[in-house]
Amino acid sequence: MKYMIRGKKLVTVSELGTIDNGAMVIENGVIVVVGEWAKLQQDFPNLEDVDYSNFVITPSLVDCHTHLLEFAPTSLYPVTPETHFVAGKALLFHALxxxxxxxxxxxxxHPLCDFSIEEYRKAVKDFPMDISFATTSISIGFRDLAHFTSVTQSRSVKQNDLSDHRLVEKLAQHSDYPGENIFINATPANFTEEMVPRAGEIIYTANELKKIVDIFHETGKKIGCHVAGEEGIQLALDAGIDVLHHAHGITEPQIQTVLEKGVQVVATPMGGTHLKPNSPEEILQLVKHNVPVSISTDSYLPPYPKLSWLPFRDQSLKGPDVLMLIAHPSMKMLAAKQFDENEVLALLTANPAKILGKEKLYGQLTPGLQANFRGRRYPRT
Structure with a gap:
């Protein structure tokens, strides 16, 4: 199938920039040509066109850090093992x-989910969405720290097992991309502060981290981590971690180190660690230093309480549908600092696509990429 789609404005998030009164030719789900409507209309006079000339067309959104299939179903619904993935797919449709x-x-x-990574993959094999999996270990900050891994499924492990060579090697082999493969700090997860008094505690020594990173790299995989606080972030940088997820509390010198080492950052303005999440000012500083930043929800997640940049008034769990809502304050601040709309939108499209290793498939509106795009009504003047 081949057709043309026209927009009031195309924000391509690429070297093509923004094209006013632009259009794209799509063939079999792939973008073939991008350009001005008048020119493409001449070049393809007999092609069926879809008129969205009252809409701004952008790449579809990419949320590169979520927990929709494992933790969210049991947090939101009274699921059973038989209905777990039914709930998970409902959450995926909500994101779509x-x-x-x-x-x-x-x-x-997860102690309530004895599913293997293969079962997660099989459950969404034919789902109309691109899903990449990060196989990880996790440490939860209960009074007695609890440790789990995707390899051992619902069975807990001891702290020293987290750096076991064989276990780490399996994590690396099965991981699609550098998600939060390891938790440098114990996480509060979705528990109340009273239930997780050890949230934020550092789990690994510097030597353990370096060995884990080396195993991932020897396997040909990049590694990401859950981390917050100056000490934890420095441990991650010294060990050679490729992607920092959260990086709440990152300092100015550490931002410079991130740039020098080519590290990517996944910012989560809604929460996710024991510290106050990434503010618009913090995200601005990362972008000003040319650090590749992605904004993600870490959903489903209770919003960090009483933040000026979040509109939420309760602690109910929020999903991927709030991605634009939590990103908007940072995007607005970047625009006020004269960043181009393509640079701003990259935080939700091209940058997270690169984190997933899918930048040659989607994240931009350019020839050869999948026709994953969305339209928003153009504001009337």
């Missing part, structure tokens, strides 16, 4: 309806 066509899913190991 919000304009998200690609996800990065973390599989950490």
């Amino acid at each position: 309806s919000a304009g998200i066509t690609a996800l990065g899913e973390q599989i950490c190991g």
